[in-house]
Amino acid sequence: MDGRKQGKANVISETGVSITVPLVDYLTFPFDHWVVDYVVSRNDAINLASYVATHWTQNKNKWVLYNNDCERRKWANPNPHDIPGGSELFDGLSSKRFIDDLCEITGECQLFTDPTLHGAGFHIVEPDGYLAPHLDYALHPKIPNMERRVNLIMFLNGGSREDGGAFELWNDTATEVQGRVYPKPGSAVIWKPGDVEFHGTQLVKREYPRIAAAMYYLAPARPNVSRKRALFIPQRGDPSS
Numbered sequence: 001m002d003g004r005k006q007g008k009a010n011v012i013s014e015t016g017v018s019i020t021v022p023l024v025d026y027l028t029f030p031f032d033h034w035v036v037d038y039v040v041s042r043n044d045a046i047n048l049a050s051y052v053a054t055h056w057t058q059n060k061n062k063w064v065l066y067n068n069d070c071e072r073r074k075w076a077n078p079n080p081h082d083i084p085g086g087s088e089l090f091d092g093l094s095s096k097r098f099i100d101d102l103c104e105i106t107g108e109c110q111l112f113t114d115p116t117l118h119g120a121g122f123h124i125v126e127p128d129g130y131l132a133p134h135l136d137y138a139l140h141p142k143i144p145n146m147e148r149r150v151n152l153i154m155f156l157n158g159g160s161r162e163d164g165g166a167f168e169l170w171n172d173t174a175t176e177v178q179g180r181v182y183p184k185p186g187s188a189v190i191w192k193p194g195d196v197e198f199h200g201t202q203l204v205k206r207e208y209p210r211i212a213a214a215m216y217y218l219a220p221a222r223p224n225v226s227r228k229r230a231l232f233i234p235q236r237g238d239p240s241s
């Protein structure tokens with residue numbers, strides 16, 4: 001059942017980026033997900049977003065661009081430690097205390113961080129960019145017998161609802177958006193990826209990019225888990241709707 005629970009201030013670093021789990025909203029439609037306000041403070045998030053934007057503007061060669069029918073104007077940086085505050089953020093998200101919080105939140109208590117940060121790191125979606133609905137890969141491509149079990153996307157900047165850029169939750173055939181989590185700096189959405197958890201990024205309708213951090217948590221692969229690549233469903237019609 002949906003619900004809200006008061007968490008705890010779980011301060012990882014007094015001087016760097018503080019990771020906390022103060023308040024968790026548990027939502028079950030169209031699939032289980034948790035919205036956490038705030039994993040990092042609004043100020044820390046906005047500062048990080050500015051460092052990320054500067055790094056992206058000045059070092060495009062260190063970012064990977066995805067620009068096709070399914071991933072439009074999306075950039076990823078696989079080395080978050082290059083960016084001021086990046087080490088504190090990802091060390092905090094990798095800490096035992098935070099993983100213990102994830103166990104309490106999601107019920108997944110055999111989680112490991114991914115030392116390769118495969119697919120994780122800082123993500124930017126430019127204006128007019130979006131991510132079509134997709135399922136993530138399940139089996140880790142580089143670490144044998146491990147699967148992605150818990151996903152976390154943290155928003156580092158925000159805006160109004162009219163700006164778009166929401167995390168979208170789709171139905172189990174990827175034909176209809178059934179939920180949106182709008183970016184709020186420092187807040188995160190957490191879910192367990194699987195065979196029907198289609199998700200994407202709403203079109204970014206404003207003039208500056210959407211900036212987020214992504215972290216994925218692994219667990220020993222279950223026998224029925226086999227998807228080795230993400231599965232994208234191209235959007236039909238106008239992605240701005």
Ligand SMILES: [Fe+2]
Pocket residue numbers: 134135136199
């Ligand atoms: Fe994804």
